[in-house]
Amino acid sequence: MRVYIVLLGPPGAGKGTQAKIISDALGLPHVSSGDIFRENLKNQTDLGALAKRYMDRGELVPDDVTVAMIRDRLTREDCGMGALLDGFPRTPVQAEVLDEMLVQLQGKVVAVPYINVPENVLVDRLGGRWTCQAQGHVYHEKHNPSKVPGVCDIDGSSLYQREDDKSETVKRRIRVYLEQTSPLIDFYRKQGKLIEIDGTQAIDRVSSGLLDALPRIEN
Ligand code: AP5
Numbered sequence: 001m002r003v004y005i006v007l008l009g010p011p012g013a014g015k016g017t018q019a020k021i022i023s024d025a026l027g028l029p030h031v032s033s034g035d036i037f038r039e040n041l042k043n044q045t046d047l048g049a050l051a052k053r054y055m056d057r058g059e060l061v062p063d064d065v066t067v068a069m070i071r072d073r074l075t076r077e078d079c080g081m082g083a084l085l086d087g088f089p090r091t092p093v094q095a096e097v098l099d100e101m102l103v104q105l106q107g108k109v110v111a112v113p114y115i116n117v118p119e120n121v122l123v124d125r126l127g128g129r130w131t132c133q134a135q136g137h138v139y140h141e142k143h144n145p146s147k148v149p150g151v152c153d154i155d156g157s158s159l160y161q162r163e164d165d166k167s168e169t170v171k172r173r174i175r176v177y178l179e180q181t182s183p184l185i186d187f188y189r190k191q192g193k194l195i196e197i198d199g200t201q202a203i204d205r206v207s208s209g210l211l212d213a214l215p216r217i218e219n
Pocket of ligand 1: 009010011012013014015016017018033034035037054055056058059060061062063066086087088089090094125126128129130138139140141143144164173199200201202203206
């Protein structure tokens with residue numbers, strides 16, 4: 001059976017940061033809906049142009065477009081054992097479609113780590129975030145700086161600040177999260193899959209807490 005882990009949390013909670021660590025530790029590919037949209041944007045595809053209209057406003061890309069993109073990604077060869085999902089599902093509709101999709105793929109969501117961080121911390125984190133051009137490695141100018149300012153420690157590519165990290169857009173993204181995504185916390189809690197973790201701890205404490213709490217995965 002394929003196994004899927006869904007990372008939940010508000011914008012800036014540290015989902016992308018933790019996903020890179022956990023996917024290496026568990027041997028599951030990191031599937032980030034936001035990264036796929038940004039990759040399309042960089043490659044100037046039609047999907048990228050469509051997604052940009054929503055992302056720049058801090059709103060969600062329509063469910064049908066997002067679901068089709070994730071369906072395509074999850075049927076690729078590297079997802080043969082399952083995947084670590086970051087940023088999807090993000091609405092109750094997406095969560096239900098994911099369950100249907102996973103029946104077809106003979107898999108299921110086994111755990112849902114929820115990284116809980118209060119709003120004032122999120123604004124500070126997104127305002128100071130720097131992301132690497134090549135592979136999306138994430139830094140923070142105060143909490144997790146790169147060794148050389150503006151340069152990724154891992155692949156040497158240059159770092160940039162995301163368009164949607166402007167303060168007005170961040171506020172909108174947090175509102176959209178509270179309205180449309182936070183109902184998923186109860187959705188997965190009722191299924192007994194939610195693992196809540198205090199995301200205000202240091203990055204390595206969050207990772208070790210998550211890895212201790214996640215079920216063992218047989219590859
Ligand atoms: P997406 O890219 O998914 O953005 P997000 O969910 O808003 O999350 P972020 O990437 O901003 O934050 P994160 O939780 O990954 O935090 P990070 O690790 O970077 O989505 C972008 C847009 O795409 C959406 O707004 C929407 O338009 C669209 N979209 C995506 N998925 C969609 C879907 N399913 N449906 C519809 N639309 C969709 O960390 C943040 C900062 O904090 C970094 O600087 C980091 O270094 C720092 N940090 C991390 N952890 C810690 C720590 N423990 N202590 C101190 N600093 C820390």
